[in-house]
Each structure stands twice: as C-alpha cells, then as structure tokens.
Amino acid sequence: PEHTSVFLSNLYSFSFKKKKKQPTATLTVQLTLACVSAPQLFYSFFKSLVGKDVVVELKNDLSICGTLHSVDQYLNIKLTDISVTDPEKYPHMLSVKNCFIRGSVVRYVQLPADEVDTQLLQDAARKEAMQQKQ
Amino acid sequence: MVLLKNLHPPTEGVRHEQAETTAVLDGQRLGCGTLYVAETRLSWFDSSGLGFSLEYPSIGLHAISRDVSAYPQEHLYVMVNGKLNKENEAEMAEKAADDDDDGSSDGGDDDEDEGAITEIRFVPSDKAALESMFSAMCECQALHPDPEDDDSDNDFEGEEYDVEEAEAEHGHADIPTFYTCDEGLSALTQEGQATLERLEGMLAESVAQQYHMAGVRTEETKAEFEDGMEVDTAAMEAGQFEDADVEHW
Numbered sequence: 001p002e003h004t005s006v007f008l009s010n011l012y013s014f015s016f017k018k019k020k021k022q023p024t025a026t027l028t029v030q031l032t033l034a035c036v037s038a039p040q041l042f043y044s045f046f047k048s049l050v051g052k053d054v055v056v057e058l059k060n061d062l063s064i065c066g067t068l069h070s071v072d073q074y075l076n077i078k079l080t081d082i083s084v085t086d087p088e089k090y091p092h093m094l095s096v097k098n099c100f101i102r103g104s105v106v107r108y109v110q111l112p113a114d115e116v117d118t119q120l121l122q123d124a125a126r127k128e129a130m131q132q133k134q
Numbered sequence: 135m136v137l138l139k140n141l142h143p144p145t146e147g148v149r150h151e152q153a154e155t156t157a158v159l160d161g162q163r164l165g166c167g168t169l170y171v172a173e174t175r176l177s178w179f180d181s182s183g184l185g186f187s188l189e190y191p192s193i194g195l196h197a198i199s200r201d202v203s204a205y206p207q208e209h210l211y212v213m214v215n216g217k218l219n220k221e222n223e224a225e226m227a228e229k230a231a232d233d234d235d236d237g238s239s240d241g242g243d244d245d246e247d248e249g250a251i252t253e254i255r256f257v258p259s260d261k262a263a264l265e266s267m268f269s270a271m272c273e274c275q276a277l278h279p280d281p282e283d284d285d286s287d288n289d290f291e292g293e294e295y296d297v298e299e300a301e302a303e304h305g306h307a308d309i310p311t312f313y314t315c316d317e318g319l320s321a322l323t324q325e326g327q328a329t330l331e332r333l334e335g336m337l338a339e340s341v342a343q344q345y346h347m348a349g350v351r352t353e354e355t356k357a358e359f360e361d362g363m364e365v366d367t368a369a370m371e372a373g374q375f376e377d378a379d380v381e382h383w
Contacts, residue, residue, distance in 0.1 A: 095204030
C-alpha cells in the first residue's frame, strides 16, 4: 500500500516522501521549521493517528511496524502489536509485543497515505514556521 | 558517554526496584542482581557491586518480551544507542577508588555511529513485575527529553527536494521556500484580507492603473472611499482615475 513518510529530526524539520508502488513517481517536499512550536504541531498530528498502523524507522536503521498506541509531547512513541521489518538483523525484537520508542531516535514515521492530508499538514507547518519568525 | 562510574545504586527517585533480575548484555549473561529504575538513570548491580548505569537519552527503545519461543524467558528488552564498553565495564565497577579511566574511555565515545546498538535484557524472576518495570522506564524516559538544539535544525537526513521530480509529478514548480499566492491567501490577517479585497475592487475599476496603498481600512469590506466617491464596479472605464490623488486616504 502507498505510504507517506514523515521524517522527524530533532522535532524541527520534516520531509515527506510519498512512495508509490511504481518507483517512478516520488514526491519529496522538504520543509524547515525553525520554531519551537513545531513539536506541538506534530504532537497534535500524531495524536490524531493513534490506533493507526505505522512503521517507525529509527536512526539506527531498525524499522518497527506496529499500531500507534500513544505519543507524548516529546514525540516518544508507544507501539503495540509490533513486528520488525528486518528480523534477521534484529532477532531479539521478534518476541516483543509492545514497545516504547524514544522520540529522539526516530528518523521516519511511515503512515498510510490515506490517513494523512499532506497538503493540510504542509500548510499548517508553514504557518507555524512563519508565525514563529514574526 | 553512556556509562557512569557511579558504583552505588541510586537511592533517590527510584521509581521501581526489582531484585532477582538477571542482566544479559548483548547476549552475555552478567549474572543476577537488582534493577533500579531511577529518575536520574537506569542501573543494575549485583551483590558484589558489579554493575552498570545507563542514561535515559541513550536508551532508544524498551519493551516487554513475552514470546518464549523467541527468547526462553519473559524479560524487559532495552536497546541502547551506541556500544557499551563492556570489556572495561566490569573493571570500572570494581575499581571504586581508581579514577584512572584510560582504557575505559577508549572507544566508548567513538561508537556513536547511528547503526551501533547494545541490546540488554533484564530478566526478573517475578514475571508479573514486567509491566511495572516497563511503565517506570516510560515515566523516567519522559523526564529526559532532548535539550532544544538549534544547531541541528538544518541537519537533513532526508532527500533534498527535487524540483524536477515535483514538476514531473505536478506539472508546476511548487517550491516550498517561495511564498506563493495560494499560501499567501491563507495566511493573510484580517487587515491583509481587507486590503486585498479593496485592492481587487480597485483593480476591477481601472485596469490600466496601479495604485500603491498607504493606509489600511478594516471596517470597509467593499471598495468604498471615505471621501464619498462611490465606485461603480460595473464601469470598466480605463483611465477613469488617472488623475486621482491617492495619497490622502
């Protein structure tokens, strides 16, 4: 299925990567948010996705698929019913059902494309960035 | 640096203490001891004083493992960013008096490349305690958010925006750094919106003219002028206001 990746880096910047099954079409939009209110935006954003299936890719390349259980203001993520997308590399994770992921180690959060209004999020992010500049 | 040299278990802010807990570090069984989930750090010590501590920012992930077919006992799984210098860790814990840290810092700070991790398992004899251990760690993690760092803002790990790609996809260049008309409309303040409406109304009057507005009117929504001049929007006579004095508004 189509996925939209939301990339978090220290809560201040994110990029979208919308991948389609055919690798020809790729949309990458990169927004820089030099503001403190950006984490609030993503906190609200992720809260709205609780219960959805996501794939969290960590900065150490581990990818974890699971259901978003909860998220806090630091974008620490709790997932349930997890599965590891690369079990050969991380066999110890196979036996884990629920996990807590520290927000700072998250590189990407992949979301089902139909759950995300990318235009809306893009606009909201830019507004916050501009408001912060004033 | 992940490890602390503090050899004593934390006494304050201990959210959860679990005795009879075996620690397994990267597959190596360290023995049986006590796990301390304290607000300042996560520590484990055995009865001889051998142990280690972890800073919460270095813990990327923790979880409860219940599938005994994957690992024979239920345990708390902890993934630490970077490699713990486990060869010297035992020495560090035992040599209490020594402040000598040559050899212990060797490689400890270097192994910060993103792929390197350390996997630790805490296997309590009381499996029912796993939920409490997990929850306590969650709480303590929340106490240690990353400091706000402006320097890392511009550190993009993702791909750069590819204009050509976007054009191929959309047929037009929607370059994010430019403040486009569409964005501008949605970000206008009320004043700005009123100004825009006024300007648009004026442009409808006189196509050939360009006016530079100095003032902003918020109470008027239509293109009505204070000096009583009614504007007939139906009249599209070019040059009608050619000699108008726009400055005094």
